[in-house]
Amino acid sequence: MKKKVFLLFVFLCVALQTICAQNFTVRGTVISGEDNEPLLGLGILQEGTHNGTSTDIDGNYFIEIRNTDEATLVFSYMGFVTQRFKVNAATKKLDVVMNPEAVEVDEVVVVAYGVRKKGTIAGSVSTVKAEKIESVPTVGFDQALQGLTSGMTVISNSGEPSKPAVFQIRGMNSINSGTSPLFILDGVPITSSDFNAINPGDIESINVLKDASSTSIYGARAANGVVVITTKRGTSTDKVDITFRTQQGYSELAHGTWNLMNTEERIRFEQEVGFDKGQDYDLLRKTDVNWLDVVFNDRARLQSYDLSVNYASDKINYFVSGGYFDQEGIAQGSTFERYNMRANVDVRAADWLKVGTNSMITYEEVQQADDGEYSLSTPISACRFMLPYWNPYREDGSIASSSDGSWTGTTHNPLEWMSNNPVVNKKYKALTVLYAEITPLENLTLSSRFGVDYTHSTADMKSYPSFVGNGGIGVAGRSSYNAVNLTITNTANYLWKINPSHSLNIMLGQEGVDYRSEGFQLITRGQKNDAFTSISAGTIPTAWSNSHSSHSFLSFFSRGEYNYKELYYADFSLRTDASSRFGKDGRWATFWSMGFMWNVRKESFMKNTAKWLTNAQVAVSLGTSGNSSIPDYDHLALVGSGANYMGSAGIVPISEGNENLGWEQLLSGNLAIHLGFFNRVNLDVELYKKITTNMLMLVPQSYVNNGFGTRWDNVGEMENSGVELALNADVIRTKDFVWSVNANVSYNKNEITELYNGLNEYEISNTSTKLVVGHSVGEFYLNRYAGVNPANGDALWYTKDGEITNVYSEADKVMIGKDYIAPWQGGFGTSLAWKGFTLSAHFSWVADRWMFNNDRFFEESNGLYTAYNQSKRLLYDRWKQPGDVTDIPRYGVTPQMDSRFLEDASFLRLKNVMLSYSLPEQLLKRTKFVSRAKVYVQAQNLYTWTKFTGLDPESSSNVYKAQYPMSRQFTCGLEITF
Amino acid sequence: MKQIKKYILLLAMLCCVTSCLDKYPEDAVLEHEAITSVDAADQAVIGIYSAFLSPALYSGYLTLLPDIQSDFVYAVNGYSNVYGNVWRWDILATNSEIESVYGALYDVIGRCNFLLDNAATLKTKLTDDNEIDRLDQYCGEAYFARALAYSELVKMFCKSYESDEEAKEELGVVLTTRYYEKPLIKRASLYDSYQLIIDDLERAGELLALSEDYDPSLDGALYNSTYFSEYTVYALRARVALYMKDYDSAIEYSSKVIDSDYFTLSSAVAEYSGGVSYYQYMWSSDNSTEVIWKVGFTSTNYGGALGTVFFNYDYSSFKPDYVPAKWVLDLYSSYDMRYSTFFQEYTTGYTHGLSWPLLIKYWGNTDLYSAAQLLNTSMPKVFRLSEQYLIRAEAYCNIASPNYSKASKDISKLRTARIYNYGGSTAMTADNAMDIIEEERVKELYMEGFRLTDLKRWHKGFERTPQSQSLSNGSSLKVEADAPLFVWPIPQHELESPGADIEPNESNK
Numbered sequence A: 001m002k003k004k005v006f007l008l009f010v011f012l013c014v015a016l017q018t019i020c021a022q023n024f025t026v027r028g029t030v031i032s033g034e035d036n037e038p039l040l041g042l043g044i045l046q047e048g049t050h051n052g053t054s055t056d057i058d059g060n061y062f063i064e065i066r067n068t069d070e071a072t073l074v075f076s077y078m079g080f081v082t083q084r085f086k087v088n089a090a091t092k093k094l095d096v097v098m099n100p101e102a103v104e105v106d107e108v109v110v111v112a113y114g115v116r117k118k119g120t121i122a123g124s125v126s127t128v129k130a131e132k133i134e135s136v137p138t139v140g141f142d143q144a145l146q147g148l149t150s151g152m153t154v155i156s157n158s159g160e161p162s163k164p165a166v167f168q169i170r171g172m173n174s175i176n177s178g179t180s181p182l183f184i185l186d187g188v189p190i191t192s193s194d195f196n197a198i199n200p201g202d203i204e205s206i207n208v209l210k211d212a213s214s215t216s217i218y219g220a221r222a223a224n225g226v227v228v229i230t231t232k233r234g235t236s237t238d239k240v241d242i243t244f245r246t247q248q249g250y251s252e253l254a255h256g257t258w259n260l261m262n263t264e265e266r267i268r269f270e271q272e273v274g275f276d277k278g279q280d281y282d283l284l285r286k287t288d289v290n291w292l293d294v295v296f297n298d299r300a301r302l303q304s305y306d307l308s309v310n311y312a313s314d315k316i317n318y319f320v321s322g323g324y325f326d327q328e329g330i331a332q333g334s335t336f337e338r339y340n341m342r343a344n345v346d347v348r349a350a351d352w353l354k355v356g357t358n359s360m361i362t363y364e365e366v367q368q369a370d371d372g373e374y375s376l377s378t379p380i381s382a383c384r385f386m387l388p389y390w391n392p393y394r395e396d397g398s399i400a401s402s403s404d405g406s407w408t409g410t411t412h413n414p415l416e417w418m419s420n421n422p423v424v425n426k427k428y429k430a431l432t433v434l435y436a437e438i439t440p441l442e443n444l445t446l447s448s449r450f451g452v453d454y455t456h457s458t459a460d461m462k463s464y465p466s467f468v469g470n471g472g473i474g475v476a477g478r479s480s481y482n483a484v485n486l487t488i489t490n491t492a493n494y495l496w497k498i499n500p501s502h503s504l505n506i507m508l509g510q511e512g513v514d515y516r517s518e519g520f521q522l523i524t525r526g527q528k529n530d531a532f533t534s535i536s537a538g539t540i541p542t543a544w545s546n547s548h549s550s551h552s553f554l555s556f557f558s559r560g561e562y563n564y565k566e567l568y569y570a571d572f573s574l575r576t577d578a579s580s581r582f583g584k585d586g587r588w589a590t591f592w593s594m595g596f597m598w599n600v601r602k603e604s605f606m607k608n609t610a611k612w613l614t615n616a617q618v619a620v621s622l623g624t625s626g627n628s629s630i631p632d633y634d635h636l637a638l639v640g641s642g643a644n645y646m647g648s649a650g651i652v653p654i655s656e657g658n659e660n661l662g663w664e665q666l667l668s669g670n671l672a673i674h675l676g677f678f679n680r681v682n683l684d685v686e687l688y689k690k691i692t693t694n695m696l697m698l699v700p701q702s703y704v705n706n707g708f709g710t711r712w713d714n715v716g717e718m719e720n721s722g723v724e725l726a727l728n729a730d731v732i733r734t735k736d737f738v739w740s741v742n743a744n745v746s747y748n749k750n751e752i753t754e755l756y757n758g759l760n761e762y763e764i765s766n767t768s769t770k771l772v773v774g775h776s777v778g779e780f781y782l783n784r785y786a787g788v789n790p791a792n793g794d795a796l797w798y799t800k801d802g803e804i805t806n807v808y809s810e811a812d813k814v815m816i817g818k819d820y821i822a823p824w825q826g827g828f829g830t831s832l833a834w835k836g837f838t839l840s841a842h843f844s845w846v847a848d849r850w851m852f853n854n855d856r857f858f859e860e861s862n863g864l865y866t867a868y869n870q871s872k873r874l875l876y877d878r879w880k881q882p883g884d885v886t887d888i889p890r891y892g893v894t895p896q897m898d899s900r901f902l903e904d905a906s907f908l909r910l911k912n913v914m915l916s917y918s919l920p921e922q923l924l925k926r927t928k929f930v931s932r933a934k935v936y937v938q939a940q941n942l943y944t945w946t947k948f949t950g951l952d953p954e955s956s957s958n959v960y961k962a963q964y965p966m967s968r969q970f971t972c973g974l975e976i977t978f
Numbered sequence B: 001m002k003q004i005k006k007y008i009l010l011l012a013m014l015c016c017v018t019s020c021l022d023k024y025p026e027d028a029v030l031e032h033e034a035i036t037s038v039d040a041a042d043q044a045v046i047g048i049y050s051a052f053l054s055p056a057l058y059s060g061y062l063t064l065l066p067d068i069q070s071d072f073v074y075a076v077n078g079y080s081n082v083y084g085n086v087w088r089w090d091i092l093a094t095n096s097e098i099e100s101v102y103g104a105l106y107d108v109i110g111r112c113n114f115l116l117d118n119a120a121t122l123k124t125k126l127t128d129d130n131e132i133d134r135l136d137q138y139c140g141e142a143y144f145a146r147a148l149a150y151s152e153l154v155k156m157f158c159k160s161y162e163s164d165e166e167a168k169e170e171l172g173v174v175l176t177t178r179y180y181e182k183p184l185i186k187r188a189s190l191y192d193s194y195q196l197i198i199d200d201l202e203r204a205g206e207l208l209a210l211s212e213d214y215d216p217s218l219d220g221a222l223y224n225s226t227y228f229s230e231y232t233v234y235a236l237r238a239r240v241a242l243y244m245k246d247y248d249s250a251i252e253y254s255s256k257v258i259d260s261d262y263f264t265l266s267s268a269v270a271e272y273s274g275g276v277s278y279y280q281y282m283w284s285s286d287n288s289t290e291v292i293w294k295v296g297f298t299s300t301n302y303g304g305a306l307g308t309v310f311f312n313y314d315y316s317s318f319k320p321d322y323v324p325a326k327w328v329l330d331l332y333s334s335y336d337m338r339y340s341t342f343f344q345e346y347t348t349g350y351t352h353g354l355s356w357p358l359l360i361k362y363w364g365n366t367d368l369y370s371a372a373q374l375l376n377t378s379m380p381k382v383f384r385l386s387e388q389y390l391i392r393a394e395a396y397c398n399i400a401s402p403n404y405s406k407a408s409k410d411i412s413k414l415r416t417a418r419i420y421n422y423g424g425s426t427a428m429t430a431d432n433a434m435d436i437i438e439e440e441r442v443k444e445l446y447m448e449g450f451r452l453t454d455l456k457r458w459h460k461g462f463e464r465t466p467q468s469q470s471l472s473n474g475s476s477l478k479v480e481a482d483a484p485l486f487v488w489p490i491p492q493h494e495l496e497s498p499g500a501d502i503e504p505n506e507s508n509k
Helices: A002-020 A192-197 A212-218 A263-273 A291-295 A414-420 A604-609 A854-859 A872-876 A921-925 B002-018 B038-051 B061-069 B096-123 B129-157 B164-169 B190-207 B230-243 B247-260 B278-285 B326-331 B337-342 B366-372 B385-398 B404-418 B433-444 B451-458 B492-496
Strands: A024-032 A043-046 A052-054 A060-065 A070-076 A083-088 A096-098 A108-111 A114-117 A125-129 A152-155 A166-169 A182-185 A188-190 A203-209 A226-231 A241-253 A300-312 A316-328 A335-350 A353-367 A423-441 A444-463 A474-499 A502-527 A540-564 A568-579 A588-598 A613-627 A638-641 A651-655 A664-677 A681-693 A696-700 A710-714 A717-733 A737-754 A761-764 A769-772 A779-782 A785-788 A795-798 A814-819 A824-834 A837-847 A850-853 A902-904 A907-918 A932-946 A967-977 B028-030 B073-075 B171-174 B187-189 B271-273 B291-294 B322-324 B343-347 B355-359 B381-384
Touching: A043 A060, A052 A060, A083 A096, A182 A192, A182 A212, A188 A423, A188 A444, A188 A474, A192 A335, A192 A353, A192 A423, A203 A212, A212 A226, A212 A568, A212 A588, A212 A613, A212 A664, A263 A872, A300 A967, A474 A540, A540 B366, A568 A613, A604 A613, A651 B038, A651 B096, A761 B492, A850 A854, A921 A932, B038 B096, B038 B129, B061 B096, B061 B129, B061 B451, B096 B129, B096 B492, B129 B171, B129 B190, B129 B230, B164 B187, B164 B190, B171 B190, B187 B190, B190 B230, B230 B247, B230 B291, B230 B381, B230 B385, B247 B385, B271 B278, B278 B337, B278 B366, B291 B385, B322 B326, B322 B355, B326 B433, B337 B343, B381 B385, B385 B404, B385 B433, B404 B433, B433 B451
Parallel strands: A024 A096, A182 A226, A769 A779
Antiparallel strands: A024 A060, A043 A052, A043 A070, A070 A083, A108 A114, A125 A203, A152 A166, A182 A188, A203 A226, A241 A300, A241 A967, A300 A316, A316 A335, A335 A353, A353 A423, A423 A444, A444 A474, A474 A502, A502 A540, A540 A568, A568 A588, A588 A613, A613 A664, A638 A651, A638 B028, A664 A681, A681 A717, A696 A710, A717 A737, A737 A824, A761 A769, A779 A814, A785 A795, A824 A837, A837 A907, A850 A902, A907 A932, A932 A967, B073 B322, B171 B187, B291 B381, B343 B355
8 A cells, every 4th residue: 555655656746847847958158268269178067967068169068958947057167167057948048258267276185094175284295296297208206206395305326217216205214224205105005116117197196295294194104204196087077088198218328427538548547657568559549438438328218108098977987097118228238118007996886885996007127237336247337447448349349258359358348248147127016906985974984995015026137158257157047026015994084064163074094004025036057058048957056045024014093183164273193003023012102193274364364465465374283103114023033044054954043133122203393384475476384393212223233242243223312303495486377378486495404312322423334424423314424635745645634633644544533514415405497388388497406415436436546446447537636746736646545435535416407398389279179089289398307517526416325336327318208188 | 884883893803804913934933942952953053064154254354364464465466456455454443354254253152152052951851861962962063163263253353372471461352152141242351261262172072072982984084074073172272272372282182183193194295196186186176184174165055265366267367366475485395295286377367467376275176166166166174184283393392391303293294295205304493493383384374364373473573575566555564573453453343332341452543
């Protein structure tokens, strides 16, 4: 019976509707208020339904509305203010003028476990958007970030395409424990070695979280700041967007100061110092080789192709991409090739359920040139040792060999060595995040996110038996390494709008990370034939090893955010973390933070400033975070294997352990002021202070402790304080012409405030640095070179007390006040846009950074390494006769590792210049299928200003040693959207 | 609501799964679980032996540096500056090679203490006499290894031992005999340091004593061994006694080795096979009846390459960093077969084309080369019978009432094995005895790491004069007797270590 009544009711309703409601149509034209031109492809939607249309090439639209008397049409178009109009049967025609949006669109910033509208958070977060990253002519996005955001130093230690840059946020917080920020890719922690696996074109934004309020919720490992990388999602609502990008270009040396002798100079030098016995100079004069040109390629090819498809609807949105990237390094034996695919999908499965995935898969083939160590065989190092009269090539252009005497130099021709000892690395990476979001009650969101990060990498190493340097015997090595990192994050979020004035957002969460890796390596030798150089072709194994590692983290966290009338904001967080890297006693630690923000601009008393002051915010935050970046098992006292003797397997203590080891803690405070003027100029000023306590350090201890010369311990304190300024302004902004400028400057001061066991100083052997309380962690400790005695050519130094001596003594070393960690860094840029043309330039710089140029110790060896090529300075500038005033002593007075080799490694680099042209959309409309097209040319690392005399000043190291220098890229690119 | 309950349950479950916070490596065990059986103790002893494979010890720095620092070799123009600071006497407390010698010796000591501490615990649980005997044997090896490591420490980092009274006032080394106790990091007296070595050797001698019915033909020969035995204990005891100027003990213990007849000198005159003498065979194959203990290498498990710096062979040419001093080459008589065993003239690959006798003594073990292409790799022969003869001869010359005829007999015995048609007697008197012994030690033990210590304990200096293509910076060095650098500086790392109360040496300044 009940059923019948219900059916009747339904029937009546339907009937009633058909009688009362009617269908009607609305048509009209939509133009832009800026230039009165029609807008193509503008979306019109009947609010609350899926009924919608879009404008044609002349801005015309037509929409039919069914079964209702009245409806609301929503007109939306990117870059314009969305408008709503009520329409009914009488409306018939509705012409709309769309007004461009103010520049301050509702940008979002990423915070831990969520996103927030820009300007509504108390924390310190900088955002870098896709357009700065997607066309960078390098393997990874990391290169593009140098000098872009205040407070973050991005430095490449190598020009090797596959190697990642080193990141540091707001100074160095720890002496030995990790100083790299925590990198989060779509909610999953990754390491910098993964950068080369991520296609920069897939990245939507990079957010840099700097202060306690924004990082503390990441608790574990957040002490060095957090870099959150978010990949693109489907955004194209009107149609499926297909974008194709390609880039073609080449690389060459970016800077490349070279000061070694040519043949004529070398011969003169040999004659002067009596190194000419047995030399046939008439013959040698015929050869003059610049080894820099031999080893470094000035036309190293670069190409990339990238295809992506994206679409968004209210049920599903997706972003699917595939790419290929291929770059030759500028050094011999350095290549990078990558294939990558990505699928990001979000599905609204039900009103209360959203599920999705971010998945990527990458395959890479990499060859890396050896650098950083001195060797006569590996080209980067050897190029500075080889003499100019040694020709690496035969007359026919083939590589000269020591087997037939066509190579006349020392040991082996580095080029021959390299081509006979290849190493190929392969990396396979799959990173998948699956998530589900449930909304069981209004305002309550439960979300669960599970990430799997799997890496398999292999190395295949060969030495060909035919190469004379291998003595007729080949060597083959294989290594295999697997790592899997599982991450699970569960959060519950409740948004509580108490009344229009008060709103509260509460989150509770839990996170677990479980990491395991294993690998092995096997090397065999005895191969006799170049064609058979696998490990199985060998006759004897010469080395074998395996490795295992694992660690886990478990965390619980909560956060509360409150705002009153969007005027006062406050947030609080509390998190507790456990790490398997510590013993039971020190395993758990609790971190907290609080942040407050006052949106001064919105105060009623500020009303009359509205015209010129468009933004004014003051924010403060205070909180703690932790660091556990130490080896996985060092808290355990362990006995290991491998101590074999005469074919018997032995065991041996391998670590002493320290069960008291616990988290390194960082307390940081931040004060930020954000100002906006005339809607055109934005100024951000931030001040911070950070105190590291319980610092994890590899403390040197006497070898008397069972032969263990170091041990991990929680010791000491360190402080970092600094100030950051960021300014961006649209100087001119008209419809056709926009000129904007931006600049940022950061200053950080580092100071060790306590070391260990009451010790106030410790010299770190072979680094020329010393840890001293009251000084920066990177300060050099050296003998001060005082030049040369003009009377006899002796080297002179200052004693500790400043007197001049000709005796080099350890006791005369002093803290020199110069640092290898740059206190100053920043960047600035400008962009000019006129019609479809855009010209942009970006500079980055670091200042007051010093580096020990170890290469010069060899080049100016003054008798230690005379058999190898030497600096021109040794020929022209060395002391030769009484009265000579110079800084190089007489020949034979060999150098010491003193301050003469300490150089100013500050630099200013024109990081990127790009000229692009976007084809007019009017023109493209005629093609019917191309909706956007852009062509560009760009140069990366175009020019470098520096006083440093090595090949390149960019490095984060204290010492400059046979380093792979940075490269300069020239590329042209094309970007088409269908 | 059901949803939420399910969700909470799931969450709790996930927490459990991920709460595995106790992570252990797969290829290591916790320290206190390692030695639970005599077999495990055996493996820990193997671990001690393997510590001697370190290239910082006998197969590298500990053997080469003291002789490079002395007057034995010259750096060649164009050399790679390897060990250049040591050769030029430009040795700083931050020298990384010296630091690694120091560290490697304490590593040996740590491994010994680890075994000894654990063996003491293990022994209380053992009931089987055979097991106890085996464990005693292992402890004996550990005591010996510890004594050997301490003897090298006092040799390199302390002044020479003049008398018990003086030694009580002199600085020794930091002594540690316990693995699980944090040591007091303070240098003991030189006397106490030597006393520990003697005590350890006493214990080792008892524990390693051969059974009374030991018969080499049945139980295996003692010579050419890669493991420690009762006789390695006596060999070290004799060496230590000589360095302590305790000549009676030196005679006593060297006699035990010599008179045992378990070892015989390898003749440089008699042919082993194919024109190769027994003595040459000892250097080219590391096998000999006069070896008391050598560090054993296999083709897959080996230490450093002693010969590299004397050849730097790249399969096409030689570019030696160091070549023998002319005065050493001139010392050998034309009938001395050691010369052709140790030296062979080659033209180097340098542009100056120096032709010079290179040290083929360290050309390397030919078996290791053919098996695994290990170039210039020899097993360090840490104790040889010839050294025992030299110890005894020197002791006879220095005892309260010198016995030159017995000294002469020992020297003659050695020379007969080395020199073609040696007459059979050596005239030794108070005037020439020490010169003969010094000369013989140079000729016999060349580049085996004895020279610097010998000069130190004899209070002699030396002078280098340039020779053909020798590096000018260092070729005209004059070193006075008792110069501070005869005693290596205590590594800076040790002086600055927290909790360390270590007095520096004069050479630290």
